[in-house]
Amino acid sequence: xxxxxxxxxxxxxxxxxxxxxxxxxxxxxxxxxxxxxxxxxxxxxxxxxxxxxxxxxxxxxxxxxxxxxxxxxxxxxxxxxxxxxxxxxxxxxxxxxxxxxxxxxxxxxxxxxxxx
Amino acid sequence: xxxxxxxxxxxxxxxxxxxxxxxxxxxxxxxxxxxxxxxxxxxxxxxxxxxxxxxxxxxxxxxxxxxxxxxxxxxxxxxxxxxxxxxxxxxxxxxxxxxxxxxxxxxxxxxxx
Numbered sequence: 001x002x003x004x005x006x007x008x009x010x011x012x013x014x015x016x017x018x019x020x021x022x023x024x025x026x027x028x029x030x031x032x033x034x035x036x037x038x039x040x041x042x043x044x045x046x047x048x049x050x051x052x053x054x055x056x057x058x059x060x061x062x063x064x065x066x067x068x069x070x071x072x073x074x075x076x077x078x079x080x081x082x083x084x085x086x087x088x089x090x091x092x093x094x095x096x097x098x099x100x101x102x103x104x105x106x107x108x109x110x111x112x113x114x115x116x
Numbered sequence: 117x118x119x120x121x122x123x124x125x126x127x128x129x130x131x132x133x134x135x136x137x138x139x140x141x142x143x144x145x146x147x148x149x150x151x152x153x154x155x156x157x158x159x160x161x162x163x164x165x166x167x168x169x170x171x172x173x174x175x176x177x178x179x180x181x182x183x184x185x186x187x188x189x190x191x192x193x194x195x196x197x198x199x200x201x202x203x204x205x206x207x208x209x210x211x212x213x214x215x216x217x218x219x220x221x222x223x224x225x226x227x228x229x
Contacts, residue, residue, distance in 0.1 A: 031215070032215060034217055042223075043120075043220040043223050044207065044209075046217040046218065091159070100166075101164045104151075104159075104218065105161070107158065108157075
């Protein structure tokens, strides 16, 4: 069974700092990895998707990397802003035996607070 | 930007009653999913649906649960004879292709009394 761990569980930083959020997974046989943002009481907003054959993806101030062999991904946030405050979730898509579409396995998330 | 829509946003139900949670996926998407998140816990996969049938279901998705795509736009999750432990946030998601990002709705908070 796939286990996904995110470190740190919580992070509080001043505005303007560059941040690194970490995600690790136990089974490297993944199809892809997706980073999400979750605001309190809201759904999940997809930020970046990295296919298993890719090393990184970028969107604006966000950059996600994937090292499948070591079971790790990082989300880099440049020049953080108060509006970045949210919980960031990492999810890996894995095909279990008999699976046709695969399923997402989620971490618990990193709760980020950026203060002005 | 197209989005996944879920109704109701909050559902309060007596234990033992049936509930139907509704979702309108993004219009040109083909793959549909339900997840749940119990307060303070991880988001958990429940079921995936493609081509009008269940593709995969988790251990949580037992005979109490069912899904349906009754028309070309709606995707529903039915929970029969609800239990206290069914209280959670339920998320619907959809994707255009299997290797594309899954897009989530804002969820339905289900409270069983």
